[in-house]
Amino acid sequence: QSALTQPRSVSGSPGQSVTISCTGTSSDVGGYNYVSWYQQHPGKAPKLMIYDVSKRPSGVPDRFSGSKSGNTASLTISGLQAEDEADYYCCSYAGSYTNVFGTGTKVTVL
Amino acid sequence: QVQLVQSGAEVKKPGSSVKASCKASGGTFSSYAISWVRQAPGQGLEWMGGIIPIFGTTNYAQKFQGRVTITADESTNTAYMELSSLTSEGTAVYYCARERLQSPGVFDIWGQGTMVTVSS
Numbered sequence: 001q002s003a004l005t006q007p008r009s010v011s012g013s014p015g016q017s018v019t020i021s022c023t024g025t026s027s028d029v030g031g032y033n034y035v036s037w038y039q040q041h042p043g044k045a046p047k048l049m050i051y052d053v054s055k056r057p058s059g060v061p062d063r064f065s066g067s068k069s070g071n072t073a074s075l076t077i078s079g080l081q082a083e084d085e086a087d088y089y090c091c092s093y094a095g096s097y098t099n100v101f102g103t104g105t106k107v108t109v110l
Numbered sequence: 111q112v113q114l115v116q117s118g119a120e121v122k123k124p125g126s127s128v129k130a131s132c133k134a135s136g137g138t139f140s141s142y143a144i145s146w147v148r149q150a151p152g153q154g155l156e157w158m159g160g161i162i163p164i165f166g167t168t169n170y171a172q173k174f175q176g177r178v179t180i181t182a183d184e185s186t187n188t189a190y191m192e193l194s195s196l197t198s199e200g201t202a203v204y205y206c207a208r209e210r211l212q213s214p215g216v217f218d219i220w221g222q223g224t225m226v227t228v229s230s
Contacts, residue, residue, distance in 0.1 A: 001172050003154070034214045038155070045205055045220035046147075046155065052213055089155050093214035097160070097169040099145070104154040 004029065004090055004102035011108040012080045020105045022073040022090030028100055030071035034093035037066060037075045041086045049088075050075060077107070085109045112137030114206050114221035121227045127194040130224040132206030134187040139163040143209040144189040145217060146180060150202040160209060161189060193226075200228045 005023040012018040022029065022037075029035055035053045038046035048057055050066035053073065063078045073092070077084055090102035117131040132144060145160035159170035163182040170178055174193070182189040189206055204224045207217035 003156075032214075034216070036213075036215050036217070038217070040155075045223060046207075046217070047220075048216065048218050051210075051216040051218075057218065091155075091157070091215045091217075097167075097214065098171060099157045099160075099215040100171075101147075101155040101157055 001094060001098065001100050004092060004100060006088075006090060006102040006105045008103075009106040009108060011110055012077075013110045014080055014082065016080050017076060017078045018080060018107060019077075020075045020088055020090075020107070022075070022092075022102045024071050024073075024092055024100070026071060028092040028094040029068065029073050029090075031095065032093045033068070035066065035068055035073040036091045037064075038089045038091065039084075039086045040089065046089065080109055082109050112208070112219055114208060114219055116204075116206060116221040116224045119225040119227070121229060122196050122200075124197055124228055124230055126196055127192055128196060128200070128226050129190055129192040130204050130206075130226070132189045132191070132221050134208075138187050139182065139184065139189070139208075141211060143211055144180075144182060145207050145209045146178075146191040147205045147207055147217070148202045149205065149223075150199070153202075158191070158193075158204075162211065163189070196226075196228045198228050200226060202226060 037050040054066040206221040208219040210216040
């Protein structure tokens with residue numbers, strides 16, 4: 001159960017779009033449509049942003065979208081805003097009622 | 111609205127054990143699992159394991175097998191995580207999170223975290 005691979009950091013100017021990748025294997029990301037994404041501000045608990053690859057919980061802006069191709073899932077933030085600056089983690093079901101998180105990506109709004 | 115309220119910070123000696131609690135306030139555990147997620151200082155999230163209270167079944171990440179025990183008391187809507195043989199690597203914030211049974215890995219409600227410091 002190795003952590004899913006994410007870029008350490010991504011950045012963009014306000015209004016731009018950024019995409020965060022999350023690469024796993026056929027035993028996790030590629031094997032199930034159970035990829036979720038979490039936003040975490042410093043000192044706070046994570047917040048669910050995307051689940052089941054591309055579904056948004058109520059209250060999450062539609063600027064956040066998710067997708068998956070093969071063993072790689074992606075989170076796109078469109079129309080980047082200052083409050084989007086945070087750490088983002090992907091998570092995938094890995095079978096046998098186990099889950100695995102990604103390594104995390106720091107999003108910086110320039 | 112359900113909230114998960116966790117126990118307070120702990121300081122433990124190397125080699126000892128820690129037991130953290132997670133109480134559902136304003137609701138119950140029914141139809142959900144409870145997972146525990148660890149975050150060391152400046153590090154990422156790490157899924158440790160989970161329990162489905164209505165079935166009493168538990169599952170653990172390989173890394174923590176044999177060292178972590180997750181239990182739940184449905185009568186008090188409280189889940190527990192006990193981690194033994196602590197080392198300095200155990201210094202971390204431990205979160206509990208509610209997980210949807212229909213969608214594994216979907217943690218929609220989180221506790222505020224329990225800070226555990228392992229120090230001699």
